[in-house]
Amino acid sequence: MKSLIFRTASIYLLPLLLLFSIFILLRGHYLPGGGFVGGLMAGVAFLIHSFAFGLKETRNIIKINPGFLMPIGLTICVLAALAPWIVSLPLMTGLWFEEPFKFVGMVGSALFFDIGVYLVVVGSTLIIMFTIADTV
Secondary structure (H helix, E strand, O other): OOOHHHHHHHHHHHHHHHHHHHHHHHHOOOOOOOHHHHHHHHHHHHHHHHHHHOHHHHHHHOOOOHHHHHHHHHHHHHHHHHHHHHOOOOOOOOOEOOOOEOOOEOOEHHHHHHHHHHHHHHHHHHHHHHHHHHHO
């Protein structure tokens, strides 16, 4: 029997931790954080949910196969790295929009690279979690 307190807390923790992971992702190209740490935070959020409700219930929440997140994220990373080359700049040079966006600030290719890393880390973390849970 799972603890009622833990189950109730995990209902509130999942959206809060996912929101916090996005915050960490968005602040990563200015301050410490970024795609890797934000992706791990999102993976932990789903891990806590699976501890409380079981793996089957967590898989029902995640609408997309986590294995698809990794190639999508890797594609975004490659495109962010190649984008400067298209405009005759060296690879991995930061490209930035002229005006800052509300709530995000300055947006550039570094943010898209971080988003790609975020998706790769979330996908790989969830696949590892699901694989380990299936073998136990």
